[in-house]
Amino acid sequence: MSGQQRDAEPLRVDRRDDRVIATLDRPAVRNAIDRDLVDRLHALCGELEADPRVLVIAGAGGVFASGADIAQLRERGAADALEGINTRVFARIRALPMPVIAAIDGYALGGGAELAYAADIRIGSPSLKIGSPETGLGIIAAAGATWRLPEIVGEARAAELLLTGRVLDAETALAWGLVSAIHPADELDAAAHALVDRIVANDPLATQYTKRALRAGHDTGAVLALQAELFESPEKHRRMTRFLERRQRR
Structure with a gap:
């Protein structure tokens, strides 16, 4: 399946009374974020702005999100860049009334990393690989990494990651404070729900x-x-x- 084709259910949404679990599911492109997925995330944000609940974002198939969909990204021009397609939806996720948790299993690269940076809390599995390799593709990380990453890990480390395109493993991401905890992959969902349970017990x-x-x-x-x-x-x-x-x- 090419990145231009429409996936059956690219965003699987499990709605509960106190939480929503959104799972990116585009296996053919390792959960790459395309315009259709962005539109679905906007629609979900609309729901959560009207009916605030904790949001957990995860990826299916052992991958969080491999990045923006390169097949679409390659064809975008200056007008698309100024539209801020990913930037706007990640800002909307960041601004949701209730907390957002990113449960990161496997790769979170480029736009996938920026989606994770938009969350309030990030946890990962031992296979986590996170980074912003945009300069290697002739662009910059313009959907949140250049301002959110310094807030998370500090300016010096953010500069190293963004200027070198370095991808961090789970141990380093934890040591740098990019994620707050690492859990075995088969326990990651339960760990995310445990965080939600603690959050929803409060006012x-x-x-x-x-x-x-x-x-x-x-x-x-x-x-x-x-x-x-x-x-x-x-x-x-x-x-x-x-x-x-x-x-x-x-």
Whole structure:
């Protein structure tokens, strides 16, 4: 199957009450990200903006995403670059109200790496291989790597990865903080769900505001405004009352 043909189900979506699991599934091109997949990710973002739930992104067949679909990318011109096809959808994923977890098994290269960088939490398997080899193809990593990667691993390491096209293995990615944990491949899904379980046990509004506070950086005024809203929340009063009652019973 060529990259120009439409896959049967390039994005398999498992919708649950508190989480959504989106699995890239384009086996013929190792889950490369094409325009159709981008459109499907936009549609999913629309769902999660209207009905916030934790999102887990994974890849089928032992590959997260091998990159952007080169067959399509080769034919794109300047107007396509300025449209920011991948850039816009990754920004939308990054801005989702609830946390996004990337469960990375195998290769996450180029656009696949940039999709992973858009997540709030990244975990991987021992076969993880992640990097941005765009300069070897005559382009740059323009869908998030040049600004998100320095935030994740620091400017010096980001520069090394982006300028050399180096691909990191699981051990190095963990040591650099690019992923927070490594799990055996057959336990990766369970590890992602365990993270979701911990997230959804907390107050959803506090979780959403924490994500917004992380994006606010050093804007303490914005962070305190979020905290001020939560201080007036009935859920804050209920949870703190329950905490105090449990402590009194000990």
